[in-house]
Each structure stands twice: as C-alpha cells, then as structure tokens.
Amino acid sequence: MFYRRFFNVPNWGFSKSFREFDRLRREMDELFGALSGGTLPRLSAGVFPLTNVTEDKENYYVRAELPGIKSNELDIQVTAEGISISGERKIPVEGNNVKYHRREREAGKFSRSINLPCEIDVNKVEASMENGVLKVTIPKSEAAKPRQITIK
Amino acid sequence: MTDKESKEIQVKPKQELTSPAEQTRPGLVFTPNVDIFETDQEITLLADMPGVTADNLSIDLRDNILTLTGEVAPFEDANEEDVLIEYEIGKYHRQFNLSSVIDQSKIDAKLTDGVLRLSLPKVEKAMPRRIEVKTG
Numbered sequence: 204m205f206y207r208r209f210f211n212v213p214n215w216g217f218s219k220s221f222r223e224f225d226r227l228r229r230e231m232d233e234l235f236g237a238l239s240g241g242t243l244p245r246l247s248a249g250v251f252p253l254t255n256v257t258e259d260k261e262n263y264y265v266r267a268e269l270p271g272i273k274s275n276e277l278d279i280q281v282t283a284e285g286i287s288i289s290g291e292r293k294i295p296v297e298g299n300n301v302k303y304h305r306r307e308r309e310a311g312k313f314s315r316s317i318n319l320p321c322e323i324d325v326n327k328v329e330a331s332m333e334n335g336v337l338k339v340t341i342p343k344s345e346a347a348k349p350r351q352i353t354i355k
Numbered sequence: 356m357t358d359k360e361s362k363e364i365q366v367k368p369k370q371e372l373t374s375p376a377e378q379t380r381p382g383l384v385f386t387p388n389v390d391i392f393e394t395d396q397e398i399t400l401l402a403d404m405p406g407v408t409a410d411n412l413s414i415d416l417r418d419n420i421l422t423l424t425g426e427v428a429p430f431e432d433a434n435e436e437d438v439l440i441e442y443e444i445g446k447y448h449r450q451f452n453l454s455s456v457i458d459q460s461k462i463d464a465k466l467t468d469g470v471l472r473l474s475l476p477k478v479e480k481a482m483p484r485r486i487e488v489k490t491g
Contacts, residue, residue, distance in 0.1 A: 251364040253441040259434050266430055268405035268442060270469035292364060297392055297399070307388040308403055311364035320438065335405035335469015336430065 251313045252288065252337075260349055263319050263341040270335035271308075279339065281328045286339060289314035321347040372448055383445030387423065387471075391451075395483055397476040398455060404447045405469035406430065414464055414473065421451045423471070456480070 252267040265286060269277070277290040294310040322344040330339045372384040390401040400421075404412070407425035415422040425447040456478045463474040 249366050251366045253366060253368075255430065255440050255442060256438040257431050257435040258438050259432070259436070263438070264431065264435060268469070270403040270405040271467075273468065294390070298394070301392040301394050301399075304391040304393060304398075306390050308390050308401060309364055309367065309388075311362045313364045317439075332468070334408055334466075335403070338430075 250315045252315060254288075254315065254317060256317065256319070258343075261342060263323065263343065265317060265337075265339040265341065267315075267337045268335060269332070269337050272332070272335070272337075274330075274332040277330075277332070277337065279328075279330050281323075281325050281341075283322065283325060285316060285318040285323075286328070286341065287314065287316035288337070288339075323347075369442060383443055384448050385445055386449050387425070387447045389449065393455075395477075397474050398453065398457070400451075400471070400473040400475065402447075402449070402471040402473070403469065404466075404471055406444060407447060407466070407469065407471075409466050412464075412466060412471065414462075414471075416453070416457065416459060416462065416475075419453045419457075421453055421475075423447065423449050423473075425471075 252269055254265055254267045257264045257266075265288075267288065269290075269292070271294070272290060272292055276293075277288065280287045280289075289312070291312045292310050294308060319341065324342040324344050327342045328339065330337065332338075367388070369385045372386050387402045387404045389403075392399055402423060404423075404425045406427040411426040411428075413422075413424045415424075427444045427446065430444060453475070457475045458478045461474075461476040465472045
C-alpha cells in the first residue's frame with residue numbers, strides 16, 4: 204500500500220477486512236524485515252510470475268512483471284473461473300568468449316493460474332504487454348457486475 | 356545452457372535497496388537484476404526494469420561510477436480496488452564501479468520490453484594486447 208501514499212492516490216478499498224489484514228501483515232513484514240536486515244516473504248502464492256489483481260466495476264485487471272518476454276511467447280488461457288499464464292523466458296547466449304561478472308537474471312519456464320472471485324466474460328478478455336509488464340483486462344460477466352437499483 | 360533454460364523460474368522477490376543515502380521523496384526503491392559480461396572490446400550490461408519507459412530512465416557515468424535510475428508510474432487507475440497484491444512497484448536504482456576505462460562517446464543504450472541493454476565500449480588503450488616474446 205505504500206505506493207499509494209507515495210503517489211498521493213486516495214485510498215479506496217480498505218473496507219474489506221481481509222484487505223486490512225493483508226496491509227497489516229505487510230507492515231509487520233516491513234517492520235521485522237527492518238529489524239532482521241532482510242525481507243520476509245510477502246503474502247504471495249510463490250509462483251512465478253508474481254501478479255497483482257485489481258478490479259473496478261466493469262473489469263478485473265491482472266498485471267505481472269515479465270521483462271524481456273515478447274507477447275507472442277506468452278500463452279494465456281481463460282476459463283470461466285480464471286486465467287492461466289504460461290510461457291518461457293529465454294535469455295540468449297552471448298557468444299563464446301564472454302566473461303560474466305554478474306548473472307542475476309533468470310531464464311526458464313513458468314506457469315501460473317489465477318482464480319477470480321466472480322464469473323467473467325470469457326470472450327472479451329484482452330491482454331497487452333507494455334515495457335515488460337503484462338496487463339490482462341477481464342470483463343466481469345453481466346450477472347456479476349454491480350447494479351444500481353432505483354426505488355420507485 | 357540448455358539445462359538451465361528448461362528449468363522452471365523460481366519466484367525471486369524484488370530486492371529493496373538498502374541505500375546509504377536516504378531518498379528525499381518517500382517511496383520504495385528496488386535494485387534491478389542485472390547480467391554483466393565483458394569481451395575484449397566492451398562491457399555489456401543487461402538490466403530487468405519492467406515498467407520503465409525510455410523517458411523515465413537515466414543512465415549516468417562519471418568518475419567510473421555508473422548509475423542507473425528508472426522511475427515507474429503507478430500501474431493502476433485511481434478507481435481500481437486491490438484484490439491481490441503480490442508485488443510492489445517503485446523506483447529502480449543501482450550503481451556500479453567500472454574498472455575498465457570506458458569510451459563515453461560510444462556508449463549505447465537500448466530499452467526493449469523492460470530490459471535495458473547497455474553497451475560500454477572500452478577505450479583503445481584498455482583493450483588487452485597480446486605481447487609477443489621475442490627470443491634471441
């Protein structure tokens with residue numbers, strides 16, 4: 204939640220209790236991380252790629268950081284309950300006579316599935332890659348959208 | 356190499372920077388993952404900086420210290436609510452001490468799909484030269 208404060212975006216979604224708990228846990232992690240000098244694992248599924256899921260009235264948005272992966276190297280499957288993202292990150296070999304000083308970037312296969320809390324419109328899912336960040340826009344099904352009820 | 360490429364990628368949480376100098380603006384700062392390799396002619400640096408655009412990236416080389424800084428805009432619109440947050444975003448910042456003498460005029464930087472590729476050619480005199488040993 205710190206980036207919200209950082210970018211001065213007003214806080215919107217603190218109503219649900221689990222969200223509050225998540226924030227508390229992350230703040231505790233920060234605190235203990237600062238004391239022990241390391242970062243404790245955050246509340247996550249532990250499967251690459253790490254994803255952020257957000258929602259507005261119309262859509263769910265799934266975002267993941269996938270630097271160096273082209274959109275045609277990604278396989279995104281949609282089912283009624285959620286989506287799965289899989290692919291392979293390839294790091295090309297840089298010639299034979301290179302001497303490596305550091306090698307921190309990792310290559311390999313990945314596969315991740317995410318279940319969404321309510322029904323989605325399978326036919327209208329859109330995905331885009333921009334600067335190494337994947338964004339999947341998943342419209343909620345008509346039945347799942349919030350509706351304003353007018354009182355007669 | 357093939358063995359390495361076929362394995363599954365493990366989750367590596369973004370490393371937060373523990374910088375000696377404090378930021379003036381609050382916010383998270385991460386160190387990007389890098390590959391650095393060297394040939395006789397140049398040093399190449401590859402850095403994963405997802406979300407950074409070319410306008411928001413600054414590369415600075417002075418007194419043999421290379422500084423990479425990338426700003427990331429918030430990924431979501433104001434009317435979006437969080438459902439599941441597994442990664443945070445923030446600035447990328449990393450500094451390197453370069454040992455070889457770099458030809459500043461020939462530095463080349465490319466940013467594609469969130470990966471920076473920086474070519475730092477060495478100046479002529481820093482290139483290793485084979486020395487012939489004469490007998491006689």
